[in-house]
Amino acid sequence: xxxxxxxxxxxxxxxxxxxxxxxxxxxxxxxxxxxxxxxxxxxxxxxxxxxxxxxxxxxxxxxxxxxxxxxxxxxxxxxxxxxxxxxxxxxxxxxxxxxxxxxxxxxxxxxxxxxxxxxxxxxxxxxxxxxxxxxxxxxxxx
Numbered sequence: 001x002x003x004x005x006x007x008x009x010x011x012x013x014x015x016x017x018x019x020x021x022x023x024x025x026x027x028x029x030x031x032x033x034x035x036x037x038x039x040x041x042x043x044x045x046x047x048x049x050x051x052x053x054x055x056x057x058x059x060x061x062x063x064x065x066x067x068x069x070x071x072x073x074x075x076x077x078x079x080x081x082x083x084x085x086x087x088x089x090x091x092x093x094x095x096x097x098x099x100x101x102x103x104x105x106x107x108x109x110x111x112x113x114x115x116x117x118x119x120x121x122x123x124x125x126x127x128x129x130x131x132x133x134x135x136x137x138x139x140x141x142x
Contacts, residue, residue, distance in 0.1 A: 027128060027137040031115055036107050050121045053110040061113050063141050066091040068134035086119055087126035091139045098122055
C-alpha cells in the first residue's frame with residue numbers, strides 16, 4: 001500500500017522514536033516476612049535474592065500487593081530520630097524499602113515496619129525501579 005509522502009514521513013518518524021524508547025520490563029519484588037528474604041524478578045526471571053529486615057514485634061510490616069508511591073534517594077525519618085533511609089521506595093503511607101546501616105540484623109525482624117536492605121542492594125533496587133518505572137513495578141509482601 002502506497003502512502004502519501006506526508007504519511008510516510010510520519011510513520012517513519014514514529015518508528016524511529018519508538019526504537020529509542022527503553023524496553024518495558026516488569027519488576028516484581030517479593031518479600032517473605034517469615035524467611036526475611038527479598039527476591040527481585042525482571043520479566044519473570046529472578047535477578048536478585050537478598051536478606052532483609054522487616055518489622056519487629058509490635059511494628060508490623062504490611063502484607064499485600066503494592067506499587068511504589070515515591071522514590072527518595074536521601075531520606076531521613078522524621079518519626080524515628082532522623083534515622084537515615086537511603087534509596088527509599090515508599091509503597092504504603094510511611095512504609096518503605098530502604099538501605100540500613102544495621103547490617104548485623106539483616107535476616108531477622110528489626111525495623112519499625114519498613115523493609116531494610118544492605119545499602120548496596122537498596123541502591124541497586126532503587127536504580128532498577130527508577131529505570132523501569134513505578135507503574136511497571138509490583139511489591140508483594142507475605
